[in-house]
Each structure stands twice: as C-alpha cells, then as structure tokens.
Amino acid sequence: xxxxxILDKATIHKRRERLDLITSGLGLDGAYDATLDRIRGQGKVxxxxxxxxxxxxxxxxxxxxxxxxxxxxxxxxxxxxxDYDNIPSxxxxxxxxxxxxxxxxxSTVRLIHFTLQEYFNSHSEHFENPQSTMAEVCLTxxxxxxxxxxxxxxxxAPLETCLLQYASSYWGLYAKNGLTEGVESLALQLLGKFSRxxxxxxxxxxxxxxxxGKWRHLEGFTGxxxxxxxxxxxxxxxxxxxxxxxxxxxADGLGRTPLMWAAESGHGGTVKLLLGWKEVSPNKPDxxxxxxxxxxxxxxxxxxxxxxxxxDGVNPEKPNVYDQTPLFGAARGGHExxxxxxxxxxxxxPNKPDxxxxxxxxxxxxxxxxxxxxxxxxHDDVNPEKPDVYGQTPLFGAAxxxxxxxVEVLLGQDDVNPDKPNKxxxxxxxxxxxxxxxxxxNxxxxHDDVNPxxxxxxxxxxxxxxxxxxxxxxxxxxxxxxxxxxxxS
Numbered sequence: 001x002x003x004x005x006i007l008d009k010a011t012i013h014k015r016r017e018r019l020d021l022i023t024s025g026l027g028l029d030g031a032y033d034a035t036l037d038r039i040r041g042q043g044k045v046x047x048x049x050x051x052x053x054x055x056x057x058x059x060x061x062x063x064x065x066x067x068x069x070x071x072x073x074x075x076x077x078x079x080x081x082x083d084y085d086n087i088p089s090x091x092x093x094x095x096x097x098x099x100x101x102x103x104x105x106x107s108t109v110r111l112i113h114f115t116l117q118e119y120f121n122s123h124s125e126h127f128e129n130p131q132s133t134m135a136e137v138c139l140t141x142x143x144x145x146x147x148x149x150x151x152x153x154x155x156x157a158p159l160e161t162c163l164l165q166y167a168s169s170y171w172g173l174y175a176k177n178g179l180t181e182g183v184e185s186l187a188l189q190l191l192g193k194f195s196r197x198x199x200x201x202x203x204x205x206x207x208x209x210x211x212x213g214k215w216r217h218l219e220g221f222t223g224x225x226x227x228x229x230x231x232x233x234x235x236x237x238x239x240x241x242x243x244x245x246x247x248x249x250x251a252d253g254l255g256r257t258p259l260m261w262a263a264e265s266g267h268g269g270t271v272k273l274l275l276g277w278k279e280v281s282p283n284k285p286d287x288x289x290x291x292x293x294x295x296x297x298x299x300x301x302x303x304x305x306x307x308x309x310x311x312d313g314v315n316p317e318k319p320n321v322y323d324q325t326p327l328f329g330a331a332r333g334g335h336e337x338x339x340x341x342x343x344x345x346x347x348x349x350p351n352k353p354d355x356x357x358x359x360x361x362x363x364x365x366x367x368x369x370x371x372x373x374x375x376x377x378x379h380d381d382v383n384p385e386k387p388d389v390y391g392q393t394p395l396f397g398a399a400x401x402x403x404x405x406x407v408e409v410l411l412g413q414d415d416v417n418p419d420k421p422n423k424x425x426x427x428x429x430x431x432x433x434x435x436x437x438x439x440x441x442n443x444x445x446x447h448d449d450v451n452p453x454x455x456x457x458x459x460x461x462x463x464x465x466x467x468x469x470x471x472x473x474x475x476x477x478x479x480x481x482x483x484x485x486x487x488x489s
C-alpha cells in the first residue's frame with residue numbers, strides 16, 4: 001500500500017483512521033520506505049530539513065513544541081550564536097516531511113502514527129549518529145554567547161529562547177548515549193562555567209528527574225557534579241585534568257559531593273574514578289548526613305555498594321541525621337542484594353535502630369518487603385521482636401499495613417509474640433482491624449495466642465476500632481467473637 005492512500009485523506013483524523021486499518025503492518029515498511037525516498041528526493045534543502053525533523057521527533061526525550069524543533073534545526077555546529085534568519089517556518093517544516101509529521105495539542109509535533117516510531121526504532125540506518133548530533137546541537141545552543149549571557153537568577157527561559165529548556169534538560173542524556181570528541185569538547189566548554197550558567201538552573205527546575213523543581217536555588221552545583229550524576233566518566237575525568245583536584249570533593253548547597261551524586265545514581269565507573277582521586281573523601285556526608293554508601297544502599301545499587309565497601313576508610317555504619325544506617329536504607333527500599341552485601345560485614349549491626357527505634361527489620365516488615373524480611377530473619381543476630389519507641393514490633397508494622405505474606409513469615413518465628421501490645425496496649429490485631437485488613441485479621445485470629453477481645457489502655461477493643469473506621473468486613477469477623485464471649489459470661 002502506498003502512503004498516498006493515507007495522505008489523500010483530508011483530515012488528520014481520517015489519516016489516522018486509515019492507518020489504524022492497516023496496523024497489522026502489511027505493507028507499512030514499504031510505504032514508509034517509499035515516502036522517505038520521496039523526502040530525500042525533494043531537493044537538498046527540503047530533504048535535509050525533512051530528515052532532520054524526523055530524526056529529532058523520533059529521538060526526542062519528550063514531545064517537542066514546534067518552536068523548539070524549529071530552533072534546533074536552525075543551529076549550526078561551530079557557530080557562536082543563533083542566526084534567526086536560518087530558522088525554518090512551521091509550514092515549511094511540516095511540508096518537508098510529506099505527511100509523516102503532524103502538529104498535536106499545545107503545538108507539539110508528532111509522527112503521524114505509532115507504527116512510524118516502531119519503524120524508525122527498527123531501521124536505525126536512516127539517521128547517522130542521532131544521539132551525538134542532537135547532543136552537539138543542544139550544547140552548541142547552550143554555549144551561544146546570547147545564552148551564556150543570560151542571568152542565572154532567571155527561573156524560566158525567555159520567550160525568544162525556544163530551545164533553552166529542552167537543551168538544558170536533555171543534552172546530558174544525548175551526550176551519554178553519543179559521546180564523541182566534538183560532544184566532549186562542547187560539554188567541557190559548558191561545564192567549565194556550569195555553576196552560574198542559566199542551563200544549570202533550568203535543569204534543576206524542570207528536567208532533573210526526581211530533583212526537578214525542588215532545588216531551583218541550589219548553589220555550588222558544578223559541571224563535575226552533573227557529570228557524576230549522569231555517569232559521564234570521560235567528561236568527569238577531563239574536567240579533573242583541566243582543573244586539577246579543585247572542586248573534586250566540593251559540596252553543593254545540599255552538601256552533596258560529586259561522589260555522592262555518582263553513588264546515589266548507581267554509576268560504578270564514575271564512583272571508581274572519583275575514589276581514585278586522593279582529594280575525595282569517601283565518607284563525606286551531605287546536609288542530611290547521608291554518605292555515598294548510604295545513597296547507593298538506599299537506591300539498591302549493589303555494584304556501587306561493593307565498590308565503596310572495598311575502599312579503605314568507608315564506614316558501613318555511619319548514620320544520617322535520623323540515625324539511619326546504610327543497612328536501614330537498603331532494607332527500607334526492599335533491596336535484597338544490597339542487604340545481603342551489608343550483612344556480610346562483621347562491623348554492621350543488623351539491629352541498629354533509628355531515632356524512632358525502628359530497626360531494618362521493622363522497616364522492611366512495615367513496607368512489605370518479604371524477601372528482605374526473610375534475609376534479615378536468617379541472620380543470627382537479628383531480633384524479630386525489637387520494638388520501636390512506641391512499643392510496636394515488626395509484626396505490628398506488617399499487620400497494620402496489611403502485608404499478609406510478611407505477617408505469615410513473622411508468625412512462623414518461634415520467638416515472635418503475636419499478641420504483644422505496644423505502649424498504648426494495642427496488639428498487632430488492633431493495627432490490622434483499625435486499617436481494615438481483613439485477611440491479616442483472619443490470619444491473626446487463627447493463632448490461639450491472639451486475644452481479639454483484649455482492650456487497649458483506653459478500654460477499646462479491635463472491634464471498636466474497626467467499627468469506628470467503618471470496616472464492615474473486619475467487624476463481621478470480630479463481632480461474633482465478642483457476642484460469644486458476652487453469652488459465655
């Protein structure tokens with residue numbers, strides 16, 4: 001089937017309808033091949049524009065606005081500033097793609113159909129080194145004199161700098177996937193002035209994953225911090241060689257060093273590189289007391305945990321400001337591999353509580369991490385009954401959060417008391433009843449040692465709490481037991 005059979009439809013809706021009829025793929029590759037040949041045959045200028053637009057759209061990290069795309073296509077590698085006369089018109093750009101590109105909501109540009117994205121994913125021969133090309137364009141743009149001159153105090157990109165937010169957010173990902181000498185040179189040019197460059201601010205505001213928007217006024221976030229965060233080893237090493245050890249252990253406004261960013265992000269190669277610099281302190285904590293080992297452990301980066309533990313001077317027990325150790329973080333996050341590695345150390349205390357008295361086992365049980373609970377219970381020194389400051393045991397934490405499998409695992413331990421009260425006189429069945437966890441209530445009722453009619457210090461029973469919270473299913477389980485008890489008395 002020719003693509004013309006689709007393009008002849010008068011509206012985008014009709015074109016998509018026609019494409020949906022042939023999503024089985026029969027003839028689509030041939031149709032896309034033929035259309036791309038037609039794009040290449042338009043003439044040098046239109047051909048280059050159409051293929052470049054398709055490259056950007058098919059490799060974009062998010063849907064691009066038409067203004068962003070037009071600016072990206074106007075950037076000339078090696079230039080010092082934007083030539084606004086080189087920016088293609090929206091009409092010319094769309095027309096050069098011969099119907100393969102459409103404008104969607106909020107002026108975003110998209111491929112005409114998801115099958116075209118699949119086609120490009122499996123036909124990489126159409127674009128030569130797209131990641132490195134896009135990295136060079138973004139970096140060239142960010143290094144423009146007019147962009148470098150923008151004030152770091154800005155919280156948003158000026159209207160005339162259409163590509164600024166996109167380039168700031170994603171150049172690093174393109175560079176990581178397509179690092180060349182040209183990309184490295186441009187990256188070093190930018191990162192050398194990064195701590196006061198507008199792109200660093202915009203990165204922190206809008207395009208930094210989980211960090212986006214939280215730390216817009218973060219000071220001291222340098223090029224080396226960003227290279228470490230992304231795991232750009234070659235660039236990090238080049239920055240170090242250019243500036244010597246200066247800044248290699250410098251903390252940003254959050255107290256985080258480049259090593260901390262690399263460890264928390266799981267970049268083992270960068271961690272090894274940084275640990276090789278004598279100026280880098282492997283235990284230096286951030287403002288919350290988190291060390292690089294803590295960051296790696298909390299995020300389950302096993303290889304980085306091993307690398308750090310193998311390094312002389314790393315303290316595997318150093319707590320954060322909440323008295324939470326690396327083992328605590330690994331257990332809380334459910335990272336079984338990291339937990340095993342840390343438990344393999346004789347200098348790690350598996351029962352060490354935080355400032356609320358919660359142990360690694362308590363946190364794993366409360367979060368429902370069955371595998372971690374089993375690993376911890378298999379360690380001879382782990383106390384399965386150690387309560388927190390409120391007198392709540394790991395069983396109470398698991399029961400009150402409805403983690404049935406963890407409850408069963410803990411009840412299988414000989415030294416676990418299924419009816420142990422907290423400081424308010426409330427047992428695990430209270431927590432389960434209060435939050436309406438019927439299955440857990442039923443499991444606990446199956447144990448002879450559990451007294452479902454036992455009141456807490458306020459004189460209220462699990463049934464009272466279940467009724468107050470409106471959990472009819474739990475009430476139906478407990479009410480007959482109280483009725484039987486009343487009849488017997």
